[in-house]
Amino acid sequence: xxxxxxxxxxxxxxxxxxxxxxxxxxxxxxxxxxxxxxxxxxxxxxxxxxxxxxxxxxxxxxxxxxxxxxxxxxxxxxxxxxxxxxxxxxxxxxxxxxxxxxxxxxxxxxxxxxxxxxxxxxxxxxxxxxxxxxxxxxxxxxxxxxxxxxxxxxxxxxxxxxxxxxxxxxxxxxxxxxxxxxxxxxxxxxxxxxxxxxxxxxxxxxxxxxxxxxxxxxxxxxxxxxxxxxxxxxxxxxxxxxxxxxxxxxxxxxxxxxxxxxxxxxxxxxxxxxxxxxxxxxxxxxxxxxxxxxxxxxxxxxxxxxxxxxxxxxxxxxxxxxxxxxxxxxxxxxxxxxxxxxxxxxxxxxxxxxxxxxxxxxxxxxxxxxxxxxxxxxxxxxxxxxxxxxxxxxxxxxxxxxxxxxxxxxxxx
Amino acid sequence: xxxxxxxxxxxxxxxxxxxxxxxxxxxxxxxxxxxxxxxxxxxxxxxxxxxxxxxxxxxxxxxxxxxxxxxxxxxxxxxxxxxxxxxxxxxxxxxxxxxxxxxxxxxxxxxxxxxxxxxxxxxxxxxxxxxxxxxxxxxxxxxxxxxxxxxxxxxxxxxxxxxxxxxxxxxxxxxxxxxxxxxxxxxxxxxxxxxxxxxxxxxxxxxxxxxxxxxxxxxxxxxxxxxxxxxxxxxxxxxxxxxxxxxxxxxxxxxxxxxxxxxxxxxxxxxxxxxxxxxxxxxxxxxxxxxxxxxxxxxxxxxxxxxxxxxxxxxxxxxxxxxxxxxxxxxxxxxxxxxxxxxxxxxxxxxxxxxxxxxxxxxxxxxxxxxxxxxxxxxxxxxxxxxxxxx
Numbered sequence: 001x002x003x004x005x006x007x008x009x010x011x012x013x014x015x016x017x018x019x020x021x022x023x024x025x026x027x028x029x030x031x032x033x034x035x036x037x038x039x040x041x042x043x044x045x046x047x048x049x050x051x052x053x054x055x056x057x058x059x060x061x062x063x064x065x066x067x068x069x070x071x072x073x074x075x076x077x078x079x080x081x082x083x084x085x086x087x088x089x090x091x092x093x094x095x096x097x098x099x100x101x102x103x104x105x106x107x108x109x110x111x112x113x114x115x116x117x118x119x120x121x122x123x124x125x126x127x128x129x130x131x132x133x134x135x136x137x138x139x140x141x142x143x144x145x146x147x148x149x150x151x152x153x154x155x156x157x158x159x160x161x162x163x164x165x166x167x168x169x170x171x172x173x174x175x176x177x178x179x180x181x182x183x184x185x186x187x188x189x190x191x192x193x194x195x196x197x198x199x200x201x202x203x204x205x206x207x208x209x210x211x212x213x214x215x216x217x218x219x220x221x222x223x224x225x226x227x228x229x230x231x232x233x234x235x236x237x238x239x240x241x242x243x244x245x246x247x248x249x250x251x252x253x254x255x256x257x258x259x260x261x262x263x264x265x266x267x268x269x270x271x272x273x274x275x276x277x278x279x280x281x282x283x284x285x286x287x288x289x290x291x292x293x294x295x296x297x298x299x300x301x302x303x304x305x306x307x308x309x310x311x312x313x314x315x316x317x318x319x320x321x322x323x324x325x326x327x328x329x330x331x332x333x334x335x336x337x338x339x340x341x342x343x344x345x346x347x348x349x350x351x352x353x354x355x356x357x358x359x360x361x362x363x364x365x366x367x368x369x370x371x372x373x374x375x376x377x378x379x380x381x382x383x384x385x386x387x388x389x390x391x392x393x394x395x396x397x398x399x400x401x402x403x404x405x406x407x408x409x410x411x412x413x
Numbered sequence: 414x415x416x417x418x419x420x421x422x423x424x425x426x427x428x429x430x431x432x433x434x435x436x437x438x439x440x441x442x443x444x445x446x447x448x449x450x451x452x453x454x455x456x457x458x459x460x461x462x463x464x465x466x467x468x469x470x471x472x473x474x475x476x477x478x479x480x481x482x483x484x485x486x487x488x489x490x491x492x493x494x495x496x497x498x499x500x501x502x503x504x505x506x507x508x509x510x511x512x513x514x515x516x517x518x519x520x521x522x523x524x525x526x527x528x529x530x531x532x533x534x535x536x537x538x539x540x541x542x543x544x545x546x547x548x549x550x551x552x553x554x555x556x557x558x559x560x561x562x563x564x565x566x567x568x569x570x571x572x573x574x575x576x577x578x579x580x581x582x583x584x585x586x587x588x589x590x591x592x593x594x595x596x597x598x599x600x601x602x603x604x605x606x607x608x609x610x611x612x613x614x615x616x617x618x619x620x621x622x623x624x625x626x627x628x629x630x631x632x633x634x635x636x637x638x639x640x641x642x643x644x645x646x647x648x649x650x651x652x653x654x655x656x657x658x659x660x661x662x663x664x665x666x667x668x669x670x671x672x673x674x675x676x677x678x679x680x681x682x683x684x685x686x687x688x689x690x691x692x693x694x695x696x697x698x699x700x701x702x703x704x705x706x707x708x709x710x711x712x713x714x715x716x717x718x719x720x721x722x723x724x725x726x727x728x729x730x731x732x733x734x735x736x737x738x739x740x741x742x743x744x745x746x747x748x749x750x751x752x753x754x755x756x757x758x759x760x761x762x763x764x765x766x767x768x769x770x771x772x773x774x775x776x777x778x779x780x781x782x783x784x785x786x787x788x789x790x791x792x793x794x795x796x797x798x799x800x801x802x803x804x
Binding site: 014015016019022023026027030227228230231232233236239240242243246247248249250256355358359370373374376381384385388393 | 636639643649652657742755763767770777778781782784786789
């Protein structure tokens with residue numbers, strides 16, 4: 001079995017590469033995407049009239065020049081798309097530092113380092129002015145500035161991309177994307193996990209009750225409710241609940257979004273917990289409803305199917321109590337398909353909640369990335385997409401693993 | 414309690430089926446259709462939804478600010494009918510323009526589009542034999558505050574400055590919420606239906622080929638499909654839509670590009686099962702071409718997933734469109750759309766403009782629930798198993 005999972009793990013690599021390639025190519029080639037916005041913004045910066053205007057022009061102009069420079073270096077727009085993708089992945093060298101220096105003068109290159117470019121007979125030489133040692137690993141490119149004076153551009157290449165953990169720098173926050181995502185991940189995780197646990201526990205219980213009461217009014221009514229829940233997108237239900245319980249119009253029971261109160265820091269521990277819970281109720285319902293219907297119906301059908309098997313008849317025939325038959329014999333087998341769904345559902349909770357976070361104004365990863373779409377902050381957008389792909393991939397493996405754990409009959413080959 | 418359980422179990426095996434079996438033989442599809450009709454919830458949902466959708470094609474005559482009939486100085490005019498004809502695709506150009514200025518009908522000082530509601534009041538007070546027959550609900554989804562008498566944020570069932578009652582109030586630009594909701598229904602459902610058909614157009618042939626030919630081709634394609642299914646498609650569509658600003662067709666294509674995978678997987682499994690059966694081997698042995706076997710012999714036998722998946726695909730389509738519209742990356746404004754109405758509603762929630770949120774929300778909930786009821790009944794009718802299940 002472990003061989004199987006090792007193979008599964010290895011197979012995620014091509015899938016990951018393929019999925020990120022699809023995302024990368026589609027976004028890069030979309031007309032008016034990062035590449036064209038970049039060109040347009042550069043044209044505007046060079047003093048031309050606002051070319052074409054359009055959507056890209058309106059917001060593209062807000063990106064600062066230094067950020068554009070960073071963006072261009074990060075994506076390497078002058079190269080073919082496959083190279084750009086490999087660079088973005090971090091398996092193709094990219095420029096990681098670039099400075100313009102005057103030959104013969106010491107240039108500070110940050111973090112207290114200094115370099116000195118000297119002109120020699122066979123070209124340029126780069127040394128550390130403090131030790132006098134020549135520096136290696138730098139490329140030197142002669143150029144002239146606007147007054148025609150001699151300058152050199154020195155740059156260093158290296159491997160830096162999503163595989164080395166470099167997702168680029170957001171230009172709305174001016175911070176590394178990785179850092180931003182990590183900052184907000186705990187918030188999203190709290191909602192995701194609570195929603196996940198709640199929906200699993202409620203759905204299993206409800207599914208059992210529905211299976212036992214199959215065909216009764218309770219079953220029919222709860223089925224109707226479950227179907228209604230299935231049809232409604234979670235974020236829409238969230239907005240609806242906000243309207244009902246978040247404003248003074250109807251009943252003001254819960255806050256109008258947010259993660260915690262403004263005076264959260266001043267509260268005592270108990271009040272803190274209550275405050276969190278108070279903010280959690282509506283979003284959690286919205287999170288839960290998405291997977292609620294399919295899980296409940298799956299549980300119900302699975303139990304029903306098992307209850308009509310011969311081994312249940314045998315168990316009843318040898319005089320076991322109904323409780324024992326249902327909870328020990330039937331339920332253990334019925335849980336299997338539910339367990340197999342676990343990875344998929346976890347994926348939904350971790351990466352599929354950007355709309356709910358937006359509706360409830362929760363500062364999680366989802367809201368961060370959807371706002372990045374509005375702000376055209378591509379490093380964050382790419383970062384979130386990679387995260388979503390990873391969550392889905394590992395969700396699938398988790399599903400298989402759980403299935404193998406709960407069902408001893410399954411032997412993966 | 415044990416006997417009750419056992420009793421239930423025997424009930425769930427279908428004894429009534431044989432009792433109801435008519436003497437004349439009926440085809441499988443007829444039997445399924447009868448079964449579907451016997452499931453009242455789904456059957457009435459289907460009737461309701463179909464009639465609402467059929468009715469929605471007459472919206473340009475039912476919910477419009479253009480008058481149905483104008484009689485002016487002894488001549489008859491039909492602005493709403495004309496505007497409907499002009500809006501038809503392809504042949505619309507043959508009917509010229511649907512524009513009548515206010516002055517044309519004697520509305521003084523209005524050289525823009527005639528305001529038929531005011532025209533009606535004017536004719537009635539003049540009493541010169543001219544008259545106007547307005548549509549049953551005389552407001553259009555995209556007329557905003559620039560039209561005289563429209564004000565923003567009019568609550569439901571209150572009078573606007575001209576004394577007209579607005580059923581569900583007006584939105585932030587003075588547009589009529591009921592009219593937008595009604596047109597939004599037509600657009601959402603049409604969009605989702607076309608999207609589902611497109612998905613099928615791509616997904617069914619691919620799934621059929623994978624299941625039928627199998628082998629290395631199948632293994633390779635399966636990997637590609639896995640990649641395609643791993644891409645977070647709605648988020649990607651949101652990104653692309655935020656860049657390119659799609660129209661109706663482009664948005665359809667964009668979504669179809671990612672959603673065809675669902676039906677492909679189902680069709681592949683069905684073809685895989687079917688191709689092992691004897692009738693396929695028989696057809697092969699007498700030299701029937703493969704494409705003919707696939708689409709004439711196997712496909713009719715693979716109808717179950719095709720039909721039962723359809724309603725759920727429509728639900729997903731409406732959900733995707735509403736999500737995109739909600740973010741402002743869907744159909745271009747001022748297209749009446751539920752998602753756009755919800756996003757306006759959410760913005761003005763804190764200030765108590767509840768009707769902006771309630772109306773599109775109820776429309777969405779009811780529509781989607783009807784479709785899910787239909788889908789669930791279709792599945793039950795097509796599925797020999799006796800208990801209901803969602804996809």
